[in-house]
Amino acid sequence: MLQGTLDMLILKTLLVGPAHGHAIAHAIERCSSEILQVEHGSLYPALYRLEDRGWIAPFWGTSENNRKAKFYRLTPPGRKQLAIETTRWERLVIGISRVMRPAAQEP
């Protein structure tokens, strides 16, 4: 997984609403049609980092199967950060695909 993209994916996942760690991990897996395989544990340091930067805020809530779980929601600065990272990501994708496509079309 590309450096820094995990943060972006987490932020993106939280855009639809608060979620706990387990749900975030599955959401990333599901949405990417299982292409992005994350070791679910590595999500947690990332969550802590984002929390420290103030981009997401934690709260304790009850999960769908009635368990206490730590939920995260996107904060306004987080929303702004997501926009920045999305733009950067799109530019990167365009840039890379411009380099890659002609080579792929050649044969």
Add this chain to the structure above:
Amino acid sequence: MRWRRFFRRASRDTELAKDIESYLDAETEEQIARGVSIDVARERARRKFGNATLIREEVYRMNRPQFLEMSHYKFAFRTLARHRTAYLSVAAVLALGIGMSVAMFTLVDAVLLHPLPFPAQQSIEVIWKTDPTSGNYVEEMAYPELRDLQDNIQDFESVAVMPTSLYGYGKVLQVGTSDPVEIESAPVSHDFFRVLGVSPMIGRDFQSSDEGVGAAPVVIISNRVWREQLRGNPNIAGEMIRLNGVGHTVIGVMAEGVEFPRGAGLWVPLGIEERVIQRRGATFLQAIARLKPGRSRDSVFPQLNALLKRLASEYPEVYSKSQRPVITPLVEYWTGSARIHLWIMLGASVLLLLAAAISSGNLLLSHTLSRRTELATRLAFGATGGQIMKQLFAEGVIIAGIAAAAGLAISGLAIRTLVRWAPADIPRLPEAVLNFRGFCLAAATAALAAVACSIVPAWSTVRTNLERALREGGRSSVSRTGRRMRSGFVLVQAAVTVMLLVIAMLLVLSYRSMMSADIGFGNRDALSMNLPLRGPGVFSAQTFNPASRRAFYSDLLKRLRESTGVTSAAGVLLRPLEGTIGWDVTYQFEVDPNQNNALPKANYEVVTAGYFDTVGTSILEGRDFGDQDSATGERVTIVSRTLGDVIRKAGRDPLGTRVRLGLGGWARVIGVCADGRYRSVTQRGADIFVPATQAAAPTNYVVIRGTRPTAELAALVRDTLKKIDSNQAISGVATIGELIDSNAARHRFNMRLLLWFGICALMLSAAGVYGVIAESTAERQREIAIRNALGAQKPRLIREIIAGTLALVLVGEAVGVGCVLTLSRAVSEVLYAVSARDPVVLGCVGLFLLATSTIASFWPAWIAAGRDPRNALSE
């Protein structure tokens, strides 16, 4: 933010653990829903999550600042324990430097930076006048001028007057039946303590009603006198004590440490006599003033100048038009000539600290370079450069910590030794103790040293070629930076050592010539003591008139001479080496008047018959004073050799030539004696002696010589005195030898201190050279072994090993000598009869350091060259 995280890291960890648990539960349930057994589900959940412990550790580490990582320090301690000797020697060297510089800083801090216990002392100024046309640097003031200052100078918050010199105001205190003691006392105007900003701890301050003709006699006593003479009686205020035979009411006890002017133990009101209060001609005072906040010396000067101008036109018969005010900050006035000495010492100790830092840096650098294999291995296993740097920094911090602690202990010892060595006339030195500022300095120095000792070697190590270091097994040639740095260290250290040693040697030589100089007093065992005759009043000596004083002295001397064991006894106006005080007189000879213009001022002394015999000043021509030189007889005088030569140059025989002192009458020269150095052992001058029988000035000192021990002689004088007048007391009992010693005390202090610094620097530099050679032979072990095996001559091998380093020492010496020559002007301030550019001293010190360095480098080189090549190669 970060620190909050740091302190909450434990609770966050529990939180994370709960969070992980909830993940695992959720995942397990999901797996069970897919139809697997509970154990398998749990297992799969765990696998999907990954290593929970590692993740918790990762988050835990995020919550902590990097430099606090204990693992580095634990590891550093283990490393230090393994390389004990190397690191302890580094710490010892550093501790020596820190200790000495902190000690010197503490002394300078006590004496120069915070010399007095007065609040806001930078706004206290001492004021006198000067008159360029008359050549008098100090024109003293009179009491009526106090009123002028109070009324005309707006910038003064308060102003007072005090005598320019404490000399002659001492008072004899007698408590109960104990022996009377003479105590330095200062007559001051009533605002004196308000100017200083202090007030009595018991009783009250002076007020204006304490001054004036007929005011009841009152006194404020110093804390020391209160404790030592009056047994710290807490109800002392209002009690009567006898001073000079007159009852005085004690109105207050001053706070601890206030002994201003120097050594004062009593303060009495100044304006209590008609002749003091009224007469503008009674000049013996200077003013001391506290400026209003925000006002400066520069703003006061024009006001004072204008005032003097106006007074000069109002009282043309008293003041000359050319008088100018002199304003001196109290701190400068107080520390005076001690300043330059202490600054030189501070400079020397900074050089020593530099030498110590260099030496320890050198040792540590050498040692780190020898650890390159270890560091390279750790780099190869994936440690980052940053981690290695942090690791070495942790080691540096520990070494510096040890050095700082040991340095503080050393400085505590050094301060006590220095205070004991120090001459008594450096004010406030005895109060110097290690304080918070000194501690901060030690800590700051240690921190700097830690950084310098660890980061620099670490940087050069991390930057070197990892692969080569590993392959060559640590025996490769050192990185070029490391080698260049070590060379630089050796060079700078040699320069510093040469500077310190040269100055120390110059001081030793000048002390020797100071002690062997013929200062004109041959009888070092002659005992001298102060006996000013005291009575009531400001000028207490004036209670006696010249005739009664003369009678008192001749009675006392007669009784003393008749006692058993006394060889001779005499009286003198001012004994030799009593300080820089003294009477200077102008004089003229009965020769061509033109030749009298360029004559230097002479030291004026009043002596009784037998004085020259007692102190051991030889009479070169003519005779001593005798009974024939009575008050009514012909005026006679004895001049010292310098003046005799002046007369002879004018073509006359000194004996029989007539001399006129000041504007007085003519006196005939009846003798020529050897020159005596009355003011200081380093100061030559001419002296003129007048017999006590014919002089208006008093004799204030008794000199006595005998076959009995000095303590018995002093007791004899005390007993004899008691029989004549129990209100008188002697003080300042000292032999001529002791006076010479205390006069040279400051020089001896400088000499000892610099000698000690020089020896320290020499040891440090020898240690540095030794370290460099030892390390370089270790690195070149294989090369040396191969050359040995191929039959290289041992002397040649040794020469090659040490030549480069010794060349560096030589270059360093040249730099050091250059520095001394540049500084020679400042250095010669503290020298006597020795040139700061003395080539013999420079050469000897250079050779000595070279010899020491050769010995220090020869030892490891000899061992390396003598090793069996088989052993060396197989390692």
